[in-house]
Each structure stands twice: as structure tokens, then as C-alpha cells.
Amino acid sequence: MAKEFLLTDSEFETIAKMVYDACGIVLGSHKREMVYSRLARRIRVLNLSSFAEYITYLEEYRREEFSHFINAITTNLTSFFREPYHFDYLREKLIPQILERNRNTKRVRIWSAGCSTGEEPYTIAMTIAERFPPSWDVKILATDLDSNVLAKASAGEYAENSITGLDETLKKRFFLRNKQSGLFKVRPELRKNIYFKRLNLLQDWPMKGEFDVIFCRNVVIYFDQPTKESLFQRYAEKLCSEGHLFLGHSESMNKSQTQFVALGKTMYRKAF
Known part of the structure; x- marks a missing residue:
């Protein structure tokens, strides 16, 4: 045809x-x-x-x-708690480390690079909810190249089939159901520390400070090797000492790279 x-x-x-x-x-x-x-x-x-x-x-x-x-x-395929072992590691290993390491600054910065329609940054927010004292300055930056998906992410409204895999406790705690539309909206207390911004990863980054954790999952799979290596170098420069980077399940770094230590399951710690 x-x-x-x-x-x-x-x-x-x-x-x-x-x-x-x-x-x-x-x-x-x-x-x-x-x-x-x-x-x-x-x-x-x-x-x-x-x-x-x-x-x-x-x-x-x-x-x-x-x-x-x-x-x-650009491709946008995501879900809440996708690759759940990353969030288990964040909750069980990294949060205690950050609480100790940043006890003087009381500052936490996490970046969801390639956040798509928002499931990833909201999952991060659910994972770290109430893990840090109220006096701490905790912010999640969520960026994407696609302005359409960013608008959806910022709105924080999802169809019921998007949250079917979520634990009922999490649904009740973090979402409000709109009886007219049937959509589930993220509660303001989960949304308040997430900042959605449009960003092309290959252009200049306006962020000034360092990050404790960067999620860049299922993004670099679309880049060629020189672009990947350049991006990994820039991520290393943006991470604090002992900072961590999470990649997607089908992504990896070249074994010859020296900026990161591989921890398994596409998790990396900054090497210096």
C-alpha cells in the first residue's frame, strides 16, 4: 500500500x-x-x-x-517507579549519606534530566518525602527538551492507568482524584519542591550549584559515543564530591572513563 x-x-x-x-x-x-x-x-x-x-x-x-x-x-516513554532498584538505592543508601554529608549546609539538590511527563521527578519526590527535616532546603530540578511533555509534567495530572502500579498507600497520600475528569492530580505538597524547566542538554546549563544526585535515564541511548562522553564529563563537573548518577537499564559508560565508579545496575558514583 x-x-x-x-x-x-x-x-x-x-x-x-x-x-x-x-x-x-x-x-x-x-x-x-x-x-x-x-x-x-x-x-x-x-x-x-x-x-x-x-x-x-x-x-x-x-x-x-x-x-x-x-x-x-523525541521519544517519551516513562512510568512511576520505573527501574525501582534506583529508588530503593536512593532511599536506603543515598539519603542516609546525604543527611550525614550535608548536615552543615542542610541543602539537597537532585536533577531529573530528561524528565518527560513527570513520572520520574514525582517518584523521586515520593521516595524522599519526609526523609529530610523540615528545616532542610530540598529541591528537585526536572528538565526536558520537549515543551509539550514539560507542560504535562508541570500540570501533574495522570490517567488512572498511569498510576495502576502504584501502592494504594502512595496513591492516597500523594494524589487527588478529580471526580469529573477521572484524572489523578499530584498533591501540592509533593509538587512544591519540584522545578520544571525546558533545557537542551547539549547547550549551556544555567544551573550554578552542584547536585547530590542526577537521574539521566533512557536519554543518552539516543546519542552517539562522543556526545555521551561529553555529557558524562559535564555531569561529573555538576555533581558534588561523592555525588551519584543513574542511567537507564540499557545504558552504560565506556570502561575507560575515569570520572565515575560503577556500582552496578547502571548506578555510578563520582570518582573524585
Whole structure:
């Protein structure tokens, strides 16, 4: 069956280069169908007739269209307590260490880099809830390239099937059900210490201070090796002494790297 729009090899390569130049994501040929299906929606919305027209439109109206283009391409798949062993480690090992290490500053900073629709930072917030004294300054930074998913994350509203795996105690404690919409909204006390910001990981980072923990899970899988290594170096520079980095289950660091000590299960501690 003929496709609605033609996507030539050169057009796919042009699109792949635009994505790589903008955010470092490598789109191999195996991603061609995904690119087609996601950008075909933009072509329909704009009443265009081909990928060639869309590329021209993107070049002419970059300011208006480019964020839609990137949002369409970037993948957003997440859930609450995904890869739960990371949150077990945070709760059982890292929180006691941070309480001891930061007892003078009483300051805690955690970064969810590539937070998608918010499940990860809210899971972090649930994990650390009431673990630190009220006098402590505890903040979670949640960033993503995609402005659409950030808006959803900031709103903190989820369909019932999104929270079905959550313990009933957590549901009652941290979510309020909207009887009209049927959606579950994150309670303000869980939301209050999370700061959602749009950020391209390959551009300048405006954050000044150091982080105790960085979650960057299922993000670097889309980058090529030089981009990954550069990002890991920047994360090491942003982490405090003894700071920790969590990657996704299918991600790993090159064994020759020296910035981090591998702890198993894609958990890393800053080496110096």
C-alpha cells in the first residue's frame, strides 16, 4: 500500500542531520518509520503535501515550527517507579549519606534530566518525602527538551492507568482524584519542591550549584559515543564530591572513563 507522503533517502538524511545538530540524537535508518509517522502528523496539521515541502517550511519558519519538529521526534516513554532498584538505592543508601554529608549546609539538590511527563521527578519526590527535616532546603530540578511533555509534567495530572502500579498507600497520600475528569492530580505538597524547566542538554546549563544526585535515564541511548562522553564529563563537573548518577537499564559508560565508579545496575558514583 502506497504511503500518504513520499520520504526520500535524502529527505530522511536532512531531517536526521537537523535533529542531530539540534540535540545530539542519532536517527539511524531503523528510525525511518518512526520519523515518518510522527512528522506526517505535522505535515497534515500544516496542510502541506510532502516531506520536501515540510523541510522547506521548517527552514523558512524555524522560529515557529522548530519546537514542534523536535517535540514530534523525541521519544517519551516513562512510568512511576520505573527501574525501582534506583529508588530503593536512593532511599536506603543515598539519603542516609546525604543527611550525614550535608548536615552543615542542610541543602539537597537532585536533577531529573530528561524528565518527560513527570513520572520520574514525582517518584523521586515520593521516595524522599519526609526523609529530610523540615528545616532542610530540598529541591528537585526536572528538565526536558520537549515543551509539550514539560507542560504535562508541570500540570501533574495522570490517567488512572498511569498510576495502576502504584501502592494504594502512595496513591492516597500523594494524589487527588478529580471526580469529573477521572484524572489523578499530584498533591501540592509533593509538587512544591519540584522545578520544571525546558533545557537542551547539549547547550549551556544555567544551573550554578552542584547536585547530590542526577537521574539521566533512557536519554543518552539516543546519542552517539562522543556526545555521551561529553555529557558524562559535564555531569561529573555538576555533581558534588561523592555525588551519584543513574542511567537507564540499557545504558552504560565506556570502561575507560575515569570520572565515575560503577556500582552496578547502571548506578555510578563520582570518582573524585
